[in-house]
Amino acid sequence: MRLTSPALRIAAAGIALSALAVQVQAACVNSPADQSNASFPSTLTGKLAYHSYVSYGDGTSQIFIYDFTARTLTQVSKSSWGIKDPMNAVFSPDGKWIAFMGVTNNAWNVFIWQVGSNSAPINMTNSTGQTRNEDPKFSSDGSKLFFKQNGDVMEATLSFTSGGPQFTSVVDVTNTAPSIESSMPFPSPDSSAVYFATGTGAGLGLYKETIATHQKVAFDAPSGLQTYYPMVRKDGTVFYARWLSAASQLDQIYSKVNPTDTPNQLSINDCKGNNSDPSPVDGTNYLFMSSTTDGGYQLYVADVSTGKRWNLSQFGVNSDSTKAKLGSNYWSGTSTSTPGKTLLSQGKPASASSSYNSSLTADKAFDGNTESTRWDSIEGNAAGTQWLMVDLGAVKSITAVDLYWDAGAAWYQIQTSNDNVNWTSIYSTTSGVGSGHVSLANLKGSGRYVRMYGTKRATAWGYSLDEMQVWGS
Template sequence: MRSTLMSLGLVATAALGLFSAGAQANCVANPPTQSNTTFPASLTGKLAYHSYVSYGDGTSQIFIYDFSARTLQQVSKAAWGIKDPMNAVFSPDGKWIAFMGITNNAWNVFFWQVGSTSMPINLTNSTGQTRNEDPKFSTDGKSLFFKQNGDVIQAALSYTSSGPVFTSTVNLTRTAPTLENSMPFATPDGTAVFYTTGTGSGMGLYKQTVGSTTKVAFDTPAGLATYYPIVRADGTVFYARWHDATSQADQIYTKVNPSDTPNQLTLNDCNSNNSDPSPVNNTNYVFFSSTSAGGYQLYLGDASTGQRWSLSQFGVNSDTTKAKLGSNYYAGTPTAAAQAVTLLSQGKPASASSSYSASLGPAYAFDGNTTNTRWDSVEGVAGAQWLMVDLGSTRTITGVDLYWDAGAKVYYIQTSNDGVTWTNIYSTSSGASWGHTSLANLKGSGRYVRMYGTQRATQWGYSLDEMQVWGY
């Protein structure tokens, strides 16, 4: 994303000292880099990124590192005749990369078949001052979202014998030049798109329903540039924003819903810029760029623990004269085992806001018995009550089963990484009085999962024979 910011005339100023304390001051000053030997062996895919000395100087090139083959290759060539190729992203099947670059004095969007000797295909064919930038694929690979002259475009893709073509294009925002919209990224189900609106310190994130002009503010802090949304498969949005207006230093945040409190990740270095997040689906890992070692270098971070690994061991950061930005990871075709959903909660540590008695404590709702043991909250004046399980580490949540003995009319299923800040992944105001409730197709992640009831469905307290959390 650094390319887009600088094209708007913005230069983020690196923080020279510790940031002042604040409610979301979750960065770490000079975070340690983990040992090369502990780099996650599960990452065997390919990483695309670009590097340049400074934006717009003509030195930008696209590279791909293959973690399985342990090879680093500059894939962009002088013979392409494309100036400053950058911001490459893999198609969902890994066969193509889409990227932006300059031809005929205009920014265009190109496709290149990975591993081939073929020339890139110009999908936009613009000339002059037209700007086609920030390409991103839909999850199914049938659409490409990109910025064109300040508006967000959705282009339908068709893969022909001669290569990919746009069969139609739709202007989703239609607000340029009054408003500048950029950096689109579609939700996993394709029903909405996140993007940045504004320039400079007025840049904020919005979420718009595809097929309409309905949009909501996702994160628009006053005076703090907020940009580059990337949506993980579970719906978690990773993005960058300034830590404060004085330093203008980039930090990486996450949110799921517009109403959530932004979560500043502990992988951020308080003394540097940290930006261009690229989360790895179905894991807590995220590739990102950071100036911890001087210029922008590439790192892998764990969004849950804050651990950081430098990619220097792979030769990625060898040329210290160039910034490395715009990383995008292709994991390969997922195996059935990698996607297998399992019961995560049984036998795990549990707690509750209250218990009717010791024999009706929270652990009994996670003991595997759906009929003969249970958790009961206090009765009588019981209002808001909760039952929580600690999964031990951050997991992807896909479903919850509730075996009610006495139900909740109004309740929420919530997740948290720290047990303090909670995100709703399900809510209802018409809950059952008793019986089995199966909540499928949930999209969330967290170490802690809880049922948070605010209105009883019976005269008794809340009571669950069993609560089962499913995911991977």
């Protein structure tokens, strides 16, 4: 999508696209034909988020979700939210949340909303006045949110508690504003680097910065050809938009992996129209996109290996021809929140040293709900040492544990056992938190039984976990 200034450019995230297709040098096609509705890919059974408006900033923007399994189209943004022009919604890796941008208190802010809930979105940035917080993107494990704030790329660490998501830290990655404006961030699959657009007008180009060292390199910044909107799939391939030529200034979708690679202009492009907002589909060769082929910005899904394109009109998505449909983001329905690991604990038998009452029992910490169900131990000084345990059913390799604390432990261990008698500690701390999401990565252990063994409370209450997730293989 082409707009008049980088501050008005719209970004939406695609978390992943399959590595099944090997990209080859392609070319755009003049007015590509739509494939038949009957041949629409049957594997697309997830959910699609997007926004539509008449003109950018006119107050008409609304966020929609189309459910390909239920065949339902729902406007999820509501006037009761009090948010003007909500847009650029992206799903969290587990599909439970969307992050988006919108205007409150005369400022652009970043919000997170629990999908399907009646609760209002949570304002994560709480800015006022002329501050601009835009273009949110989740990391591939869901633990971070990247966004633009007043011309810099920010990296925020997320914590999910019973009260909803919160930022536990916010770090300025680029730190070059206002002299240099960076926008539309998208993290690499391992979150070690971030891609973003820098510059203005025809000088807008793509860059990649290594977060730990702040080393910045030009990824694709051709002279006189505006280039922006990076979206990264799991194998490291970057999809983005750039002008067809300095003369036509029509947006085309390109791909490449390394800064030194030759840009690949995809055959899904219409040479005579604008093509933008690529949103890849994990595990397939498909890509959602916006294009002006059939008049105005409409939504399509395209096969990047064959160039075939399907218009989403049959689903009612493009029915209002007066509005542009942009910022598509697809969630496949399969959690990708912890790459390379399997969730072992959900729904497995659980027990605890105590429970506060018959409703706050051990099984509630393994039911997949990180928000509204929990295990509570007995409270106060009587709590002393308490534990929460899950039976994985067989000896497993343990690589990570996520703890969603409602009331935390100051001192605790993660222990494993093969026989529920002899225990080995694979993690120990004396600086635990009072509440929030704690992710314990890179653990090395094995066992059939895994437990949180708390020896000192962090609050005046007992120990309480909304959810305990054990990952491994």
